[in-house]
């Protein structure tokens with residue numbers, strides 16, 4: 193071969209560019225384009241060769257470019273409340289403005305919604321469908337109150353799955369090829385496996401992975417799980433991290449030590465990525481894990497359709513407080529956490545409304561100190577630099593005390 | 602000599618400890634970050650302690666203005682400094698309530714004055730000293746008069762809004778509906794106390810509870826907090842200076858640790 197191997201960073205950039213270029217091209221060729229919720233059953237769309245764009249991911253990109261206010265103002269100006277999720281406001285704004293410096297996306301021919309993340313997404317997509325006069329395809333996933341996804345839910349979702357395929361066949365005028373679906377499932381499973389393997393390298397102490405990189409790579413886990421190139425991307429990223437770990441390297445440059453290991457609960461503050469990251473790094477704090485990247489570790493057996501629908505119902509966002517507390521406590525042990533950082537994200541009622549109770553229970557169970565700060569994923573008006581830094585520094589002081597009490601230096 | 606400086610949003614405070622860890626200088630100036638208040642208050646405390654800047658071995662700065670002050674050896678958060686300061690004055694407190702101009706916090710501490718957990722107000726001003734300042738303005742009284750006014754209250758008037766701006770209009774409608782200034786002042790205190798009680802419960806606060814920060818000088822606020830938390834809340838001595846004293850204790854400890 194002789195060719196130099198591409199780094200995962202290069203692969204990620206190329207794949208992201210291709211993801212959006214493919215969608216634009218599909219539109220130009222008159223092929224159907226879908227806008228899809230972030231944890232929807234992309235296997236069906238991929239198998240039917242439908243181009244997909246993920247508004248949540250697109251909104252995050254707009255937020256990271258500090259461009260979100262233009263779209264938020266548009267949505268609010270058209271009557272959407274400030275209290276609605278800012279991903280929804282950015283995307284609804286985009287559906288009207290139709291251009292962003294960060295990234296242009298084609299308008300959809302139908303919307304593909306799965307309510308396994310929240311109810312906001314349902315109303316958001318209904319409004320898009322009405323405004324743009326296009327069909328909405330919905331997979332309803334009952335909330336999981338118990339320890340397991342009940343059998344009746346699996347049966348119900350399997351029927352929906354078949355129904356959705358029929359709807360899409362009607363929209364596209366094409367038939368679903370079961371063989372192709374099987375292939376895509378295989379690929380998606382493999383991609384999810386390597387995604388998990390890569391971010392799990394942070395278990396090592398010090399972690400070779402900087403948590404903010406995980407936020408970046410997550411884009412591919414959300415938008416391209418069904419593609420062969422994504423498997424390659426995550427495998428490459430995993431190998432790089434493994435190599436770093438074996439060489440005893442930490443998350444950052446040599447000499448920049450990881451002093452504290454924390455979990456970040458909730459979505460990143462895309463509009464304040466650099467401040468949130470640099471403030472933590474300044475105190476030697478590395479985000480070694482988070483509650484939500486694991487959501488895209490969607491796994492099931494070979495050609496196991498029951499397993500597939502179940503996977504889409506049994507992730508963190510669709511589960512009870514008990515599940516979240518168990519999960520976080522397990523992460524605390526596995527990743528040897530010194531602290532927990534709760535992003536009280538004004539946008540996301542789903543994550544926020546249960547946060548106080550989760551904090552209380554996780555602290556009672558693990559004794560790990562925590563702090564929460566106000567912010568938002570894409571609405572820059574909520575976050576405050578000075579308040580964030582005081583909270584982070586205070587958490588560091590508490591973590592330091594605990595370390596000293598344990599007999600450290 | 603060891604100096605602790607607390608630069609708040611509306612006042613600056615300095616505490617000086619001598620070699621025997623005794624308080625020899627304490628001063629407050631009602632000028633906050635970005636003013637020459639820091640120099641004025643430092644001069645005052647130096648004169649009181651009878652020392653010159655050359656006698657200073659270590660300085661710790663805390664408070665809202667800590668990041669921009671350049672004359673200190675180290676900066677430490679208000680949270681840790683209030684805990685240290687409280688332990689210096691009163692060793693058996695388990696929970697500290699600190700209501701300052703910009704924020705309100707509930708801090709749980711161990712016997713050595715180390716923070717074990719804490720909770721701070723959300724980004725808005727509800728439950729902070731600023732809320733009371735706004736209330737005093739609407740009631741057309743001095744901040745320092747709120748306590749006496751509230752003590753004279755005879756009737757429950759509830760201020761239910763958590764937002765300072767909305768609470769302001771709520772108070773105005775209460776007044777135009779004929780409620781007395783005293784009853785409204787009491788209602789404002791209760792609103793702050795309820796807000797702080799929520800934070801107290803969130804960190805599973807435990808008695809004995811003490812209060813630091815400027816708002817602890819408001820006696821009726823202490824009563825309302827005690828009612829709301831169903832336990833006696835006691836102000837520490839020099840509540841406004843707790844952060845500066847804590848910073849001075851840190852200066853003392855850091856200096857001696859470095860020497861070892």
Ligand code: SF4
Nearest residue numbers: 277309310312540541
């Ligand atoms: S951020 Fe929260 S509210 Fe917004 S779409 Fe996602 S889950 Fe729903």
